[in-house]
Amino acid sequence: MSYYFTILSPTDTPIFNIAFGTSKGGGDGIARFRFPDTAQYMNQFIIHSSLDIVEEAQWTNGGMYLKHIDTYPPAAAYISAFLTPSGARFLLLHQPPQLPSGSSSGLGSSSLLGSSASTTRASSSSVAANPTSPQTEEAVRQFMNEVYESYVKTSMSPFYKQGMEIKSPVFRTKVTGAGKKWL
């Protein structure tokens, strides 16, 4: 699995971004997105497009963790959301690894739409890489809670104003650590 995690301020400013890969099952923690050449901006694009759904779900579900809320099949991207009470959004994009059977024949971004819908279905059959399984939901929840703790600590700092970018390298290590631990 490859992950892209972002924190958005209540006014939709991205205040923290990180991309990482799984560390479970012998993973080395390096993100390997399916379309590495476009991943950098596509991930942001996909994550931000899920905001509409977050804002809809926000008023029907009172929980902080909104679970898996959006899927973008062409990139097999699954998005889970966590809302802090003060309105910051934690969004996690996860992309299960491409199965070896799922055509490694150089998927250009042009043929992006056609062939990857089938790989989504194929990968969802294997539990380990199934992004909507209860185990995955639970792992993401734990990850979110751990990040939330660090976020609260950041926001309690008198030098931090809401909506400011989080630049602390310690915060980054904490998020990486949480990712290693749970995802």
Next chain:
Amino acid sequence: MAAPPRHSSMMSTSNAGTLQSSTTDRQQAPQQLPTPQPTQGLRVPSNRKTIYDRHLNRSRNAESSRASFAYLFGEMVTYAQRRVTGIQDLEKRLNEQGYPLGLRLLDLLFYRSTSTSSSALSSSSTSSSPPNRPLRIITLLHLIHGPLWRLLFQRSADALEHSVSPDTPNEYMITDNDPLVNTYISVPREMNMLNCAAFVAGIIEGVCDGCGFEAKVSAHNQPTEMWPSRTVFLVRFGDSVMEREKVLERNGVK
């Protein structure tokens, strides 16, 4: 304890003397410190503990001294009073000082109630399940009236009312009979409209805004025989909030 005698000796010396001694202290300090690790210019405290290493629940039951709070708050009022045009302006500044505090307290409040299952936010929720974000006005006001007030002042607020007037259904009132912030504030006669609890009103406003309930909050004096410093916090929600409230009610969201 070595501090008090040293302090008294410093008191006896002249002002310049204390200044010198403090500077020499500072010069000595780096020599005692272990060499900091080379992390891209990041400066870590000498005990290597950043704010991320400290537990948020450690100060959970710790109270700060009332005297120091009164002193600090007095200074805040004095600070806000500089170059103000009138009472309203002063109250606005106090409100602005409280606002960011409200946003922070909100996150802290939820963090503390999720991490410890014993004292859940609302009395009805079962233990261990995390508390919900308030979606309706009433839940939000209960959050302010109960948990927030307890976090700040160690007790609940005294009353929570809805405006009876049909013209102003968006107005709610939270009453505190004896606000802590006003205990040591004596307002001059010519400024008797001033209520320094505008600071607390700012905190409430921050909490409402943080939860997505756009609101204006103001503090008003309403003394009674028994409670001379009784304060009413008037919470006025915006139109968008009232509109959403209607939709949520129709959908049966609690």
